[in-house]
Amino acid sequence: MSRLRLVIFDVDGTLIDSQTHIIGAMRRAFDSAGRICPDDERIRSIVGLSLPEAMAELDPDCDPHALAEAYRASFVAVREAGQEDVLSPLYPGARAALDLLSQDAACLLGVATGKSRRGLTRVFEAHSLGDYFITSQVADxxxxxxxxxxIEAALRETGAAPEDTVIVGDTSFDMDMGRAAGVRRIGVSWGYHPAERLRGAGAEHVLPGFGDLAAALDEIWSER
Incomplete structure (x- = not known):
C-alpha cells in the first residue's frame, strides 16, 4: 500500500497572480488612512503574511489592525470593480499540475494561505478550485x-507524516514555515520573493514553471 503524501500550496504568488489586485487595494487602503503607501516592491515583499503583521512591516507607526480593515474594504472595492478571475488569474500550468496530482489516490492536496476564509472561498469559486483540496488553512x-x-493543522486533518509532506510556495515565509513544521520545501520562481531568498530560507527546489513540479516531487518522494 502506498504511503500517504500531502502537497500543501500557498495561494497568492503560487497558484494565482494577485499582484495587480493586492497592490491596487493596498494603495487605496493607505490613501484612505492618510498614510504614505510603500512602493510596489515593498508591498510584494510582505505578501504571505497575515494582514496585521504585513501592515506593521509596511508602516511601523500605523495602527496595524485599522490599516488591515482599510485594506479589506479596499480589496473588496477593487474586486467589485472587475472580475476575480481577471484580477487574480491562475498562473500558467497551475490547473494542469493540480489535475495531474489529483489523479494519484495516495497524494492529497491542501492550501495554507495568509488569506481569510472569505477571501479563499472567493478564489476557489472564481477558479473552480475547491474540489482539489482536502484541507485548507487560512489566516482567520x-x-x-x-x-x-x-501545516501542523493540515497534518492533523489528513494524517500525513511531516516527512511525507511538501509545502509549495513563493515566499521565504512559506519556506520558514515548512522548516519549522519539519516538512519538505519547494519554492516557485514566479511569485513575490526571488529565487535566492527562497534558497536562503531552505527551499530544496526552486521551480521555473509548474511543469517542473511533478519531477521535483518525484525526487523528494524517492528520498523517503
Missing amino acids: DHPSKPHPSM
Whole structure:
C-alpha cells in the first residue's frame, strides 16, 4: 500500500497572480488612512503574511489592525470593480499540475494561505478550485506565517507524516514555515520573493514553471 503524501500550496504568488489586485487595494487602503503607501516592491515583499503583521512591516507607526480593515474594504472595492478571475488569474500550468496530482489516490492536496476564509472561498469559486483540496488553512484560524500552525493543522486533518509532506510556495515565509513544521520545501520562481531568498530560507527546489513540479516531487518522494 502506498504511503500517504500531502502537497500543501500557498495561494497568492503560487497558484494565482494577485499582484495587480493586492497592490491596487493596498494603495487605496493607505490613501484612505492618510498614510504614505510603500512602493510596489515593498508591498510584494510582505505578501504571505497575515494582514496585521504585513501592515506593521509596511508602516511601523500605523495602527496595524485599522490599516488591515482599510485594506479589506479596499480589496473588496477593487474586486467589485472587475472580475476575480481577471484580477487574480491562475498562473500558467497551475490547473494542469493540480489535475495531474489529483489523479494519484495516495497524494492529497491542501492550501495554507495568509488569506481569510472569505477571501479563499472567493478564489476557489472564481477558479473552480475547491474540489482539489482536502484541507485548507487560512489566516482567520492561525498565527501568521512563518509560524508552523497551518501545516501542523493540515497534518492533523489528513494524517500525513511531516516527512511525507511538501509545502509549495513563493515566499521565504512559506519556506520558514515548512522548516519549522519539519516538512519538505519547494519554492516557485514566479511569485513575490526571488529565487535566492527562497534558497536562503531552505527551499530544496526552486521551480521555473509548474511543469517542473511533478519531477521535483518525484525526487523528494524517492528520498523517503
